[in-house]
Amino acid sequence: MDETGVQHGVANKRFHHVVGAQGRKDAPAARKDGSQELTTVLECIGAGGAALPPAYVFKGKQTDLTLLCEEELGGSITSSESGWTNTAIAHEWFKKVFLPESEELSGKEVHRLLIMDGHTSHFTLEMMKLAKQHNVHVLSLPSHSTHGLALLDRACFGPLKTAWAEEQRKEMMMTNVVRREDVIRLYQHARKKGLSEAYIRSAYRATGIWPLTGIAAIPKAMFAPPPRNEQEMTEERNKAYMSSQLAQSLWDLSGKQRSDTARQQLVTAARTLQGASAVDSLFGDLTNRLRMHAVGSGNEGQATCISGSTSRLRKSETVDFRRGHCCYIGG
Structure with a gap:
């Protein structure tokens, strides 16, 4: 589960239409900087390629129930003073959208896995208790890993935002405004393109979550290199010594040059070599010693994660989701 935002509202007088070749990716977009409002959408996708109804x-x-008057559009609606999710909204979404909809896809008495980022607005104690009662295992993504492991961010939200921008542009050209009543209709059109089965399956493959490939989503550059052994450390010291010798030779050679330009170039090269050698000697050996110490003490996997995020829920805020025949309706 993850959330995204879509902007809608009135374009100002500077709004103008831009005509360009069809299909051009570099075509300029129309101006739409008028009175804009943000609506948050909660999305949840399954490994089988299906998406749960949006919220x-x-x-x-207060929630305007007339915004979801067309039952065929599906989904659920609610409101908050900020337009963002909070713990109450997340709890109601879990109870009245995720539990029944995911059970319909997976079947009863089947264990389900819900993957979310670690933001505090997504979790409540009551929700965790409810998850345990219904055989739902909630997995919070590690801090600073969502760019690699967040399913919707990896393969779905990009095409979805592109499709939404196109729907918004067409609506603006006709009416110069995207009203609240238009959001769900336009979003559903964009959703058919951005949350297709192909994109959903691609998201699971790209993150390595399903089929399970472990660390497929995390680039090798993000992993710390293994500790160097004694032979490698000796080779590094020899390289540093050679660099130092070469730098000294450049210094000596610079004093024999008649040309100021040649002398300056040799001095610059010598300083660069000395600086690189000093940095490698200082940080390279220090980093290696710290890693060797961690391995020797058994703390190589230790990490401390501090989350400074706070809940956006006020005590006075209440949320109510209601279910109709073909959709969820919230008030």
Whole structure:
């Protein structure tokens, strides 16, 4: 599960239409900097290629039920003062959207895995208790790993945002405004393109979550190199010594040059070599010693994660999701 935001509202007088060749990726976009409002959408996708109905969070103290008057559109709606999700909204989404919809896809008495980022607005104690009762295992992604492991970010939200921008552009050209009543209709059109089965399956493959490939989503550059052995450390010291000798030779050679330009070039090269050698000697050996110490003490896997995020829920805020025949309706 993850959330995204879509902007809608009125374009100002500077809004103008831009005509360009069809299919051009570099074609300029139309101006739309008028009175804009953000609506949050909660999305959840399954490894089988299906997506659960979306949940819309409109900005406001009360939810306008007429925004979801067309049952065939599906989904659920609610509101918050900020237009963002909070713990109450996440809890109600889990109870009235995720549990029944995911059970319909997987079947009863089947264990389910819900993957979310670690933001505090997504978790409550009541939700965790409810998850345990219904055989749902909630997995929070590690800090600073969502760019590699967040399913929707990897393969779905990009095409979805592109499709939404196109739907918004077409609506603006006709009416110069995207009203609240238009958001769900336009988003559903964009959703058919951005949350297709192909994109959903691609997201699971790209993150290595399914089929399970372990660390496929994390680039090798993000992993610390293995500790160097004694032979490698000796070779590094020899390289540093050779660099130092070469730098000294360049210094000696610079004093024999008549040309100021040649002398300056040799001096610059010598300083560069000395600087590189000093940095490698200082940080390379220090890093290796720290790694060797961690391995020797058995703490190589130790990490400390500090989360400074806070909940955006006010005590006075309440949320209510209601289910109709073909969709979820919230008030």
